[in-house]
Amino acid sequence: MPGEPLDATRVLSDLLSRPSQEGILEGALSYAATLLGGAVQGYAVVRRGQDRVAAVFGYPKELLGAALSGPWSALRPRVLADGSRELYEQNGPEVTALLDSCGLRDVTVSLVVPLSDRGRNLGALVLDRTGPEGVTPGAQEAVTKWAAAVAPLLGVLEGREEWRQAARQLTAALVEAVESREFDSLGHAQSVADISMKLGRMVGLAGRELDELWFAATLHDLGKLHGEPGHALVGANFLHGVPHLAEAQKAIRHHHERWDGQGEPDKLAGEDIPLYARILAVANAFVRMGDVDRLKPHAGKALDARLVGLLEKLPK
Known part of the structure; x- marks a missing residue:
């Protein structure tokens, strides 16, 4: 089993103790990284008008809030074998300078997984590697399923009753994922x-x-x-x-x-x-x-x- 399984439960702990968009997305990135295995960094983008970085995993906090254009507009997962090339091509000098300072120039392969709910593109999880490892089809499928469980939570962060249902939804999804693998x-x-x-x-x-x-x-x-x-x-x-x-x-x-x-x-x-x-x-x-x-x-x-x-x- 790749990664440390405790990260899966950290998702749940963050969700239940810190019900915020950043908390959910940080946990989602952490667990997605364990599904990929090996050295992985990542960030989550939300699409509300201008696409912005809403959470990071392994990258400096300076990346938070950055307005980015990138390869996540399609409602399908993508493996980018040329790393961050598209990301650099779609952003101007000021943004690419920030990306350089955060280490994204070194990315060799990226997995981009959409966060979509009922046809609405809410954003994406972007998982990056800087080493020679690729992304296996099995790992891509596992991360895609995990993103599908997380995405509906982004739209229900207002209201106590809605949050209660969201917490239950992710808890059940996490337990089912653990049961099916372990x-x-x-x-x-x-x-x-x-x-x-x-x-x-x-x-x-x-x-x-x-x-x-x-x-x-x-x-x-x-x-x-x-x-x-x-x-x-x-x-x-x-x-x-x-x-x-x-x-x-x-x-x-x-x-x-x-x-x-x-x-x-x-x-x-x-x-x-x-x-x-x-x-x-x-x-x-x-x-x-x-x-x-x-x-x-x-x-x-x-x-x-x-x-x-x-x-x-x-x-x-």
């Missing part, structure tokens, strides 16, 4: 989240409580990026610095505790285990076992017996 359980997180939400409503959770439960369920296995052992602790750390998801963080940390106190990491027992973690444990076990009857022997031992009982009342 695990044999594509769709597992969504299934666990669906059951968790149903159980949450049955025990009286609502509003923000259900939001936190959804994030906990969707992200509960993300720590497996670093291997199975201790993945709950690793996963909880991904939400460090996101205070409004503190309960989701605790749920992820404790979703492998057992009702009888023989779980991990802290050997909590009974109702000392956070409610969201108990819900998550039952939903996770149900999705993996596929039948309530198979969970019943674990009720009162590994799982909260009341929550197992509630599973029987869910609509078939």
